[in-house]
Amino acid sequence: MSRERLVVIGGDAAGMSAAAQARRRRAVGDLQIVALERGRYTSYSACGIPYWIAGDVSAMDHLIARSPEEFGRADIDVRTGHEAIGVDTGAGEVTVRGPSGEQRVGYDQLMIATGARPIRPDLPGINTDGVYGVQTLSDGEAVQQALAAGPKRAVVVGAGYIGLELAEALVRRGLQVTVVEAAEQPMSTVDPDIGARIADVVRGIGIDLRLGEPVKAIEGEDRVRAVVTTGGTVPADMVVLGLGVAPETALAAAAGIACGASNGVATKATMESVSHHRVWSAGDCVESHHRVSHRGVNIALGTHANKQGRIAGTNIGGGYATFPGVVGTAVTKICELEIARTGLSSREATGIGLQIVTVSVDSTTRAGYFPGAQPITTKIIAERGTGRLLGAQIVGREGAAKRIDVLATALWNDMTVGELQNVDLSYAPPFAPTWDPVLIAARKAADAVGG
């Protein structure tokens, strides 16, 4: 019997989901599994870091789903502090740098789950002490340590999801916070009108949100002292980078493994590389099929990483599973404002040549007369003429955002707004008005697409 070896590069959601699923299907006598993780932690929730910094989550341990020791007990050999620095697909070997030097590890199956790297602009002073990212638990530890020293003023660079989540966390930790953003709106994944609502609540908790102000430099000698933007100089005791992430595919690209237009590793629906047999990829480093735009996209999100990793692991384990793509669903909560989106934004839709109509409906999360009814604004983007649902965005208070899932499921099934307006959604006064906000928006969109 010749035992196969699976080498997993990257010990977070995608890699370890693949490892766990492959192990479930193939016993240790049949498949050896080695997971290489350059950091110290496995399977953690990077998306939970802002809440740990804010204090909602009391300890870092809570963000770790499964430790290296736990994987060890499942016969998965996790090697933390080991970084893959080269892949030789011809020889089937990975070059690994670990505490005791470099070695080469052979593989029969290779899982590339190298994740994403935070975007770090090439600015003067970017490497000054006191500039932090928040991509890994170690990054989070560094921020916590910085906060322990009692800084007064923080500047967050970037007003996307991560930037705003962090800005709120820092306000709650007592800092005076400025967010600087190059674009004219926060959270460019939503339409400008929805972005304006977000700007209002962000400013409402005292954050100095500066839009249309690209950063030019970070000033300081020993430590950060200020951030210089096109609009002026903002004093800062610490700077947090929240500019989003890019797929970490340097290793794959250097090995000749094909990447797509989004720079993510290009795979088939099975998550096997389009260019290399028995090489798999999943998670933040991979390219996904967008079911609405039919483009390749790279979306860094734990839920995709888990699904894709599991699918790769099923296939490595001798089963058969495919990843059907994404529709671009995302959700967050900033200062009690729930924000969600799915599908294409207006700009994305027109950007690929679609003729659109948009409607926006203000309603309530419960029957208007029911205690605790909260405001909810539902925006729908549909194709003019055909009525095809293209995207949706929701902002509101408690109970608003998760309604995006109905719209995501409708998009998934290529529904038109005319079809969507009559779907049998649940109704009772504590849960919805007689017409759920989603249905009202669909109805108004159905009226608009023909006109």
Next chain:
Amino acid sequence: MSRERLVVIGGDAAGMSAAAQARRRRAVGDLQIVALERGRYTSYSACGIPYWIAGDVSAMDHLIARSPEEFGRADIDVRTGHEAIGVDTGAGEVTVRGPSGEQRVGYDQLMIATGARPIRPDLPGINTDGVYGVQTLSDGEAVQQALAAGPKRAVVVGAGYIGLELAEALVRRGLQVTVVEAAEQPMSTVDPDIGARIADVVRGIGIDLRLGEPVKAIEGEDRVRAVVTTGGTVPADMVVLGLGVAPETALAAAAGIACGASNGVATKATMESVSHHRVWSAGDCVESHHRVSHRGVNIALGTHANKQGRIAGTNIGGGYATFPGVVGTAVTKICELEIARTGLSSREATGIGLQIVTVSVDSTTRAGYFPGAQPITTKIIAERGTGRLLGAQIVGREGAAKRIDVLATALWNDMTVGELQNVDLSYAPPFAPTWDPVLIAARKAADAVGG
């Protein structure tokens, strides 16, 4: 010009939605609209009555969406206190009994929106003073009046949605409450295991829930004194009937207007009677197409009434719209337990000859480590072999129940559980675990349907 007349029988959600929509499309010079309502109120939320009794809703007025006077200003002639007692489809006339006697009102278009009547079992003593229904606002007023007299003990007959909502309301008003139910579980629209969870919370707030105890009689002379069941005699100062409703179609049936197997008025998808041209029906009195069982069903629910009424009104108004059916979605909240269902229950599915598998998954509404994460149990019923989603049920705490809408939308689109397991639902720690409970349940169902 010959002006048409639309006569609407029934002034609640379905009838008045039709009237309002027809008016939007046809001016008063083209279409006269007369709405006959035997009670005093129009367009109210009957489903809000338990919350008014509980005190969540402070005044009855809040349950009224639109008054007769408001309709009057929109040129809709609402005649409250007028009961339609006969329809002559040959002559195109309705016989109406009003405060000043009987009259005949001619129609060109007739809208039958007679709603539902509460099931009132033919028991000894059923007409004793102190026995209440809760179908209309007037019923609700009578219960409020009874409560003002300070009763100590109430018996609710029936442990369905309405019965349990009322039982909770009465507990919150300080009464000692017994619920007697003939079946072996509360809420027979869900599976027994889910029913058991409901029974636990109902008993947890001190309600004496008696299952498998049909009522035999109501005792009392001037007023109710006790309810006699097969299990014994339960003292009661008041009795509330919560046995559900049946379509109120006596008038339609007497006029020869066709009803379906569910006893609801049988209509085409346009909501026009299958037997009579220019006769329309909608709401609690109508039969709907169930998209999963492909049977005719009668479901009394405000959201259907509104949609169907609007569709009838669109067609009466010269437009074109169709009602695509229902999937049996329902939601309620009993003692902080959120309960939702869609599609077929296990019994309904096997009752029409389907081979099923069921899976049940316990999870949390948010990431497990996130503050406020609440328990949620998601049950999925799927067809063995094909994996076709047939139904789902959810019980849990805050944030649980509305997830049923994803399953309803999936059912609407004939999805299999295999397809559902990878849908791009929103994820962030304040809103869901990395794998949303719906996806976990779908995944486990996908694993089970083949086995």
